[in-house]
Amino acid sequence: MAKDMTLLWGSGSPPCWRVQIMLEEKQLQGYNQKLLSFEKKEHKSQEVLDMNPRGQLPSFKCGKHILNESYAACFFLENQYKSQGNKLIPDSxxxxxxxxxxxxxxxxxxxxxxxxxxxxxxxxxxxxxxxxxxxxxxxxxxxxxxxxxxxxxxxxxxxxxxxxxxxxxxxxxxxxxxxxxxxxxxxxxxxxxxxxxxxxxxxxxxxxxxxxxxxxxxxxxxx
Amino acid sequence: MAKDMTLLWGSGSPPCWRVQIMLEEKQLQGYNQKLLSFEKKEHKSQEVLDMNPRGQLPSFKCGKHILNESYAACFFLENQYKSQGNKLIPDSxxxxxxxxxxxxxxxxxxxxxxxxxxxxxxxxxxxxxxxxxxxxxxxxxxxxxxxxxxxxxxxxxxxxxxxxxxxxxxxxxxxxxxxxxxxxxxxxxxxxxxxxxxxxxxxxxxxxxxxxxxxxxxxxxxx
The missing domain is CATH 1.20.1050.10 (Glutathione S-transferase Yfyf (Class Pi); Chain A, domain 2)
Known part of the structure; x- marks a missing residue:
């Protein structure tokens, strides 16, 4: 399933890092990824704009779903992979x-x-x-x-x-x-x-x- | 249960209004509430600061739980009252x-x-x-x-x-x-x-x- 996911990210950006941590926690390694450079303004490239009209990183696709907002990606992955990897929303x-x-x-x-x-x-x-x-x-x-x-x-x-x-x-x-x-x-x-x-x-x-x-x-x- | 909830709010503030809409959607009417004035700086009063150290509205208490962030209140109420009122997180x-x-x-x-x-x-x-x-x-x-x-x-x-x-x-x-x-x-x-x-x-x-x-x-x- 992780092969069906694509993450465009920038190094040191907290929102990007959140999605990366989340994918590790849910044992979703092996996703497609591409490190882009903020300095070179690669976050404003057509490749990013096609996924994320604001031209921001992360740009994240999970199957056919676009989840560019880091909190959205966290909630969605936790909900879709409840019993895989670590459980990240407590019951109490x-x-x-x-x-x-x-x-x-x-x-x-x-x-x-x-x-x-x-x-x-x-x-x-x-x-x-x-x-x-x-x-x-x-x-x-x-x-x-x-x-x-x-x-x-x-x-x-x-x-x-x-x-x-x-x-x-x-x-x-x-x-x-x-x-x-x-x-x-x-x-x-x-x-x-x-x-x-x-x-x-x-x-x-x-x-x-x-x-x-x-x-x-x-x-x-x-x- | 709504009697166990207290909302301090300001008129026209989107975060306050979210919590109010949410409480209606989950049929949690009858909660304690107090309308405060931003103009009179009542959001910086001791009453608010006791619940919300940043001195912001909404300040919301659900039983013993403090949920001042409007998104936090929305998620918590939806999770705790899943089968009450309207269901607000779709399954699909x-x-x-x-x-x-x-x-x-x-x-x-x-x-x-x-x-x-x-x-x-x-x-x-x-x-x-x-x-x-x-x-x-x-x-x-x-x-x-x-x-x-x-x-x-x-x-x-x-x-x-x-x-x-x-x-x-x-x-x-x-x-x-x-x-x-x-x-x-x-x-x-x-x-x-x-x-x-x-x-x-x-x-x-x-x-x-x-x-x-x-x-x-x-x-x-x-x-």
Whole structure:
């Protein structure tokens, strides 16, 4: 069945990485894949636009179904392959409620991370303001404090002991934040979480290839 | 069971409205609720902060579970009340894949809508640029063209004939866009969708109360 799937992806993009982790977790290795370069603007190529009219990665096809949104791909794969690989939506209402709540809070964290990391790419030079960068920094600092608190209260994973969809969507974001210099000393619970999961099979197998090189930014050092 | 639920909400906020529609769809009327005023900054009150550390609405408690994120509330309620009220996740893989894909694309539409509608509230005066407003307008115009195309191809609802979670999350956004002046003539498929659903029981029962007054903005007229 994985032969019927095609993933176009970019290295280091949290949404792409989520789909890759998901496919590993559900034992759907062997899918068709193609690594594209954001730098060369390959995400705006006709090949991508044919699958994804916004020209974004991931572009993911599962049989005849288009599931370009990473959360959509996660939910669909979990639902279609319930009994294959790891079960990623817990049955207990307590863990399920916490999983859903954290999963969608991740969107806020991801947005605040991007507002800082991608400021130069998203805002034309003549519209940039130091005051905006400072505000984005403060917003991310406050946001990370919340997550540090959440992780202080859980057992190993975001919604309890088990690895769930919440971790699939959260881990790539927190990994980018650490790559760009977040201090482990001032965020011990986040660092513990990151270190306990970075060698998980699904994550190790899909580690962004260009991360073998040192990062170009250390924008998180001052958080 | 609905007596065990509490919703703090603001009138006209798509995330709040989603939870309200969802509770109607699942026949969970009779929950505790409190309408708060964004204008008076009641979303930053201690009552909200106790449930929602970001000081946002909706703040929603379902028994002991906190589900402040509208998508989290939708998924949890659908899962916990599968056989009560309307079934909102279709069984067929085709409709399910389309539902998930559209549901998460709505986040992009919602963001682009907010970038335009809330520009003044989100960007301090000294950082505002006409070029940014123009860019936001173009981005929303292109985005709405996509949705117009999607709706041209479906039967009545976003993922086919049946009303699903995709409609629960999409309708409030498109309703805001029409309220702020979007032309029905240039968006006939969106207008048809909007008109076919605005009298649905769950939507009518939860129509934003302050929308009895005329809107303060007509920012969508030029889209």
């Amino acid at each position: 209402p307590d863990a399920q409620a916490l999983m859903y709540q954290r999963m969608f809070e991740v969107l806020t964290l991801g947005q605040k991370m991007l507002d800082l990391v991608a400021y130069k790419f998203r805002v034309p030079e003549e519209e940039r303001h130091d005051s905006a960068i400072q505000r984005n920094k403060e917003a991310l600092t406050a946001e990370l404090k919340l997550w540090e608190g959440y992780l202080n209260k859980t057992d190993s994973c975001l919604a309890g002991k088990e690895f769930t969809l919440a971790d699939v969507v959260f881990f790539p974001v927190i990994a980018v934040i650490f790559r760009f210099g977040l201090s482990s000393e001032s965020h011990p619970a986040l660092a513990k979480y990151y270190n306990s999961l970075k060698d998980r099979a699904s994550i190790k197998a899909t580690w962004p290839p260009h991360w073998q090189e040192p990062p170009e930014l250390d924008v998180m050092k001052t958080i | 893989p085709d409709a399910q894949a389309l539902m998930y894909q559209r549901m998460f694309e709505v986040l992009t539409l919602g963001q682009k809508m907010l970038d335009l509608v809330a520009y003044k509230f989100r960007v301090p005066e000294e950082e505002r640029h006409d070029s940014a407003i123009q860019r936001n307008k173009e981005a929303l115009t292109a985005e709405l063209k996509l949705w117009e195309g999607y709706l041209n191809k479906t039967d009545s609802c976003l993922a086919g004939k049946e009303f699903t979670l995709a409609d629960v999350v999409f309708f409030p956004v498109i309703a805001v866009i029409f309220r702020f002046g979007l032309s029905s003539e240039s968006h006939p498929a969106l207008a048809k969708y909007y008109n076919s659903l605005k009298d649905r029981a769950s939507i009518k029962a939860t129509w934003p109360p302050h929308w009895q007054e005329p809107p303060e903005l007509d920012v969508m007229k030029t889209i």
